[in-house]
Amino acid sequence: DTEVTQTPKHLVMGMTNKKSLKCEQHMGHRAMYWYKQKAKKPPELMFVYSYEKLSINESVPSRFSPECPNSSLLNLHLHALQPEDSALYLCASRLRGDTGELFFGEGSRLTVL
Amino acid sequence: QKEVEQNSGPLSVPEGAIASLNCTYSDRGSQSFFWYRQYSGKSPELIMSIYSNGDKEDGRFTAQLNKASQYVSLLIRDSQPSDSATYLCAVGTGSYKLIFGSGTRLLVRP
Numbered sequence: 001d002t003e004v005t006q007t008p009k010h011l012v013m014g015m016t017n018k019k020s021l022k023c024e025q026h027m028g029h030r031a032m033y034w035y036k037q038k039a040k041k042p043p044e045l046m047f048v049y050s051y052e053k054l055s056i057n058e059s060v061p062s063r064f065s066p067e068c069p070n071s072s073l074l075n076l077h078l079h080a081l082q083p084e085d086s087a088l089y090l091c092a093s094r095l096r097g098d099t100g101e102l103f104f105g106e107g108s109r110l111t112v113l
Numbered sequence: 114q115k116e117v118e119q120n121s122g123p124l125s126v127p128e129g130a131i132a133s134l135n136c137t138y139s140d141r142g143s144q145s146f147f148w149y150r151q152y153s154g155k156s157p158e159l160i161m162s163i164y165s166n167g168d169k170e171d172g173r174f175t176a177q178l179n180k181a182s183q184y185v186s187l188l189i190r191d192s193q194p195s196d197s198a199t200y201l202c203a204v205g206t207g208s209y210k211l212i213f214g215s216g217t218r219l220l221v222r223p
Contacts, residue, residue, distance in 0.1 A: 031209065042201055042213035043157065056209050090156055097209035101147065107156040 003027070004105035006091050012111045015081060021108045023074040023091030031055075031097035032074040034066060035090040037107075043090055049074060050097035081112045115140040117204050119214035127222050132189040134217050136202030139183070145205035146178055146185045150198045151216070157201055161187060192221045 004025045013019050023032065031050045035043035048056035049068040057066075063085075065077040074091055091105040116139040126132045134148075145164050149157035161176040163169045163185065169176045175188040185204075189196055202214040 042215050045210055048209045050209060088154075088156070098207050099145070099205075101159055101162050102203070102211055103159060104149075104156045109154075 004091055004093050004103055006089075006105035006108050008108060009106065010109045010111075012113065013078065013081065014113050015083075017081075018077070018079045020078065021076040021089055021091075021110075023076075023105055024072055025093040025103075025105075026072055027093060027095075027103070028071075029093035029095050029100075029103075030071060031094040032068060033090075033092040033094070033102070034064075034074070034076050035092060035104075037088045037090055043104075047076075048097060055097060078110075081110075083112050086110055086112045115204075115206060115212050117202055117212045117214040119200075119202050119217045121215060122218040123220045124217055125220045125222060126192050128192060128194060130192050130221075132192045132196065132219055132221070134187040134189075134200050134202075134219065136185045136187075136204075136214055137183055138185070138202075138204045138212070140204070140206050140212075141180075141183065143180075143183075143204045143206050146176070147203040147205070147211070148174075148176060148185075148187045149201040149203060150196075151201060152198045189219075192219075194221045194223050197221045 034046040037043045047066040067075040088107045148161040151157045163176040177186045199216040201216045203211045
């Protein structure tokens with residue numbers, strides 16, 4: 001079973017709203033990732049958690065706040081976003097941060113009005 | 114700067130033909146190589162992984178790796194219109210980050 005589940009599939013929010021994206025995997029993977037993808041571009045790494053600790057933050061603005069409550073769950077808290085933050089947000093997991101195949105969830109399509 | 118290069122395409126092939134997608138990478142220390150298929154508006158789907166020199170076959174897909182030339186390719190035999198998508202090459206260097214190419218758009222003409 002190579003499944004990464006993301007909710008919600010679609011989210012529309014205003015610039016003053018606070019919302020969260022959620023991600024879950026039950027493959028026993030110990031590394032979880034957030035990517036942002038704009039149309040016709042490759043995925044752009046935002047954050048990596050390894051063994052529930054934040055290992056990589058790619059200089060992401062503080063209006064994006066990741067959280068890893070346990071090894072199966074990953075959240076991305078959103079606050080005061082800008083219209084240019086509209087994108088497909090992808091969660092992914094990997095056996096360990098430095099090895100193995102990376103599996104993506106279906107993504108959350110975010111629109112900021 | 115570690116880089117992964119792909120021709121953006123579109124690569125247009127007739128149905129039933131072999132589609133050949135290519136990828137070059139700059140970091141000689143790269144250890145793992147992946148091909149993802151991404152349909153428009155959907156998330157990337159892993160279709161092949163390869164770790165050692167040579168060929169790896171899975172159904173209609175064959176991945177080829179040549180570490181000396183820093184080159185990895187994906188062959189799709191008997192191409193179908195449903196194979197029309199963007200194919201992303203990704204390279205692992207032993208760190209947490211995978212380096213993605215910008216993708217090649219494949220169009221299979223009926």
